[in-house]
Amino acid sequence: MAGFIRLSRKYFEHNFWTEQRTFSPAEAWLDLIASARFESEPEKLLIRMKMIKINRGELRASVRFLAHRWGWSKDKVSRFLKLLAEDTMISRDKRHGETVIIILNYNKFNPANTEQRDSDKDSNKDEKETEVRTETGQQQGHAQGQTKEYKEIEESKESLFRQRFFPVLEIFYFKNFKNPVSVTNAFFNHYSGVGWKNSRGLPIENVDSVAENWDNKTTEGINCPPHLLVKWKVMYGILKNNTDHYTRFLLIRPAKLENNTLVIRGKQKDIAEIENDKALLAVWRNALRMSFGKVNISYELDKQAIA
Known part of the structure; x- marks a missing residue:
């Protein structure tokens, strides 16, 4: 299932979350994501007269600290972090003796400024719908708003989808398609030619999802070992x-x-x-x-x- 669930960070201050308990693996993974630095500007920590920089998507957390926080043994924490690292979900770094956990692909879980963009989008949408309802009534105004929005999306779909070039290239690169740039160009040329519709003639809304299932017929072999x-x-x-x-x-x-x-x-x-x-x-x-x-x-x- 695609999309996001908008969850306020205040949730992690609630008693449901902060109560002393043994975390499940799912809760532990969510805790790592929620605890990682969200701001784009790095945080600088002075520890034992050494300056440590924590970037967006990173957190300073030792095995001992996580074991106490999650109610786990240190051995279980170590095995869990090893599992996440092997699945390329995290990596770990030592900075002046301090353990820093790096959430890989952090932006997929926490897109920058998502909250502000959603707030602005909702605000603009409410203003437009309120204005139309004043003139023609609520149901008609909503329908007109949807029609206008759909028309604008259709007119700019080609340019918007082309902006997904590098995310699609990333998919093909790590699928190990030989010459992923060539495959990406072929992908965009194909769907541009058919008006960004799938094999059933339905409009494509999620380019990345289609790319995940793309059958590479452009090149044979692999890109790298x-x-x-x-x-x-x-x-x-x-x-x-x-x-x-x-x-x-x-x-x-x-x-x-x-x-x-x-x-x-x-x-x-x-x-x-x-x-x-x-x-x-x-x-x-x-x-x-x-x-x-x-x-x-x-x-x-x-x-x-x-x-």
């Missing part, structure tokens, strides 16, 4: 929570890992954009260390043809 893709996905999740330029890493790919050297293939301009961005390079190196360990980097020009 599966065992490297697993670690690359962890690295990508870390970057997604720490830089706005994470999509650049969908344009390069890990090719092989030999003699502690990770060989990365890509087009020269895509590699150069990463290497010339010193701030991005520092974040990437840290993410690589957390996912691949200490490795050297070597580049090869990608020979895949881009459609």
Whole structure:
């Protein structure tokens, strides 16, 4: 089931949540998401004369702290966090001796400014419907409002859907389709040609959902070795929570890992954009260390043809 359930953070201050009890795994996972930093600006903590930065989607929490909070043994907490890490839901980092948990793909659970956008949207909708009801009555006004909204969506559907290029590319990249850029272009060209309708002739509302079920007939083979893709996905999740330029890493790919050297293939301009961005390079190196360990980097020009 798609969509969001709007749950106020005040819920986590209620006695239903704060009472002493043994947490279920589902409650523990929700607690991690709710406890992670929501604000976009990093929080700086001074601990033992060391400054620790907690970014959006991260929380400082030791196994001992979580065991006390959830009513679990430390061994159970460790096994649970290991399970989440193996499923690429979290990663863990040590910063000056403090454990920091990183919620991977945090923005999928807490889109930035969602509350404000929903509030503004509801406010504008209420104003429009109130104005129409004054002239023609409640039912007619609601119908006219829906018709106008639908017309506006239809007129801008192509441009709006094209804005989903990188989220769709991300889906195809981690499905390990060979040349995911080519597959993504083919996907958008196909549905643009049929007026963004599915095989039953019904309008497509969720591009990402359709992409999840897309049958790749554009290229054969895989984009990169599966065992490297697993670690690359962890690295990508870390970057997604720490830089706005994470999509650049969908344009390069890990090719092989030999003699502690990770060989990365890509087009020269895509590699150069990463290497010339010193701030991005520092974040990437840290993410690589957390996912691949200490490795050297070597580049090869990608020979895949881009459609």
